[in-house]
Amino acid sequence: MNEEVLRRAVGSRPDDDAHAVLVRLTGPDVPDGCWTACEGVADPRTGEPAGPLHRFRIGGVTKIFLATVVLGLAAEGALGLDDPVESLLPGLIDPAVTVRQLLDHTSGLADESDVRYNDTGWFLRHRYDTFTAGDRLALPLKLPLSFPPGTRQQLTRANYEIAALVVERLTGRGYAREIEDRVLRPLDLSATCLPGTDPTLPVPHLRGHDLGVDVTEHNPSIHGPAGEMVSNLPDLDRFLVALVSGELLPAAQTEELFRVPEVPYVRGHAAYAGSGLDRLVLPDGVEVWGMAGLVHGALTGIVTTRDLRRRLTYAVSPTERGTVRLPPVAQELVAAAFSERTWPADRMIPDSAPAPDSRH
Secondary structure, eight states: OOHHHHHHHHOSSSSSSEEEEEEEEESTTSGGGEEEEEEEEEETTTTEEOOTTOBEEOGGGHHHHHHHHHHHHHHTTSOOTTSBGGGTSTTSSOTTOBHHHHHTTOSOOOSOOSSOTTOHHHHHHHTTSOOOHHHHHHHHHHSOOSSOTTSOBOOOHHHHHHHHHHHHHHHSSOHHHHHIIIIITTTTOTTOBOOTTOOOOOSSBOOOEETTEEOOOOOGGGTGGGTOOEEOHHHHHHHHHHHHHTSSSOHHHHHHHTOOOSSBBTTSSBOOBOSSOEEEEOTTSOEEEEEEEEETTEEEEEEEOTTSSSEEEEEEEESSOOSOSSOHHHHHHHHHHHTOSOOOGGGSOOTTSOOOOOOO
């Protein structure tokens, strides 16, 4: 671990890019087991310093919690990963789509939605509206499949929207209750929650902004099972350890997290998403697994080596949302934490290249 490289990646905040950056690097090969950095302000209005226990929206990292529930149901024999979704939700989507293809994003479901997450103007007009699964799925269910199921990979929120409906059909309860009972309570993740339609965040928390507007408070139903959760750095690290070590799932289902299908991604490169975790190979060949989540006002990520010897959780309060799946600040943090090499500017991951999904 090169602390100087890490501190350069964290930066001196607030600045033009971010109001705050929180980083927690843990593992047996990290000096003293844990390295934490907190730069910037949790609230630009008051100057409250950002701290290691502040909470934040985790966006697409929510999907890993939902995948854990689905894989747990598979371990219990409640479903088979190769079962057609049609057998559980008749008439909803193409009969050829399987549960596994929802989790690893090879279903072919269209990457389109009437809920325009990437449009800041639209978001500001609708951020206090309540959205149902039907609202979030209306457009992708109307459109034809983008490709035959199982032949390509394309990340889309619709996959996890439908995975949540599968959980509800099998358990008779919503995905939030299942995540709480199967993950949050057993691991005592007291700083983590699924707020449903509550626009507020528990204190203390980082405030979020986009293009000069404070967007901290908004109805998280706009994100649903693909991005509604709130957490903090220690809870995310505890979850990551339990997930990868097999504490939450039997060996076969834990392996599914890392099973990347041997198909091309729709933009031309190889697939990179497993049934819960995304694979990223750094410039010096180091392979890491995790996911990044980007919503208005918050950028979050969890990243680990397969053996858990080094684990990174981070949160950024950016000044604007942007649309790049893994923004430069996150790329620099990951590279500094795992490769101890600066990621050259000309090798930054473009929006079309494989990287942990942060579009939601």
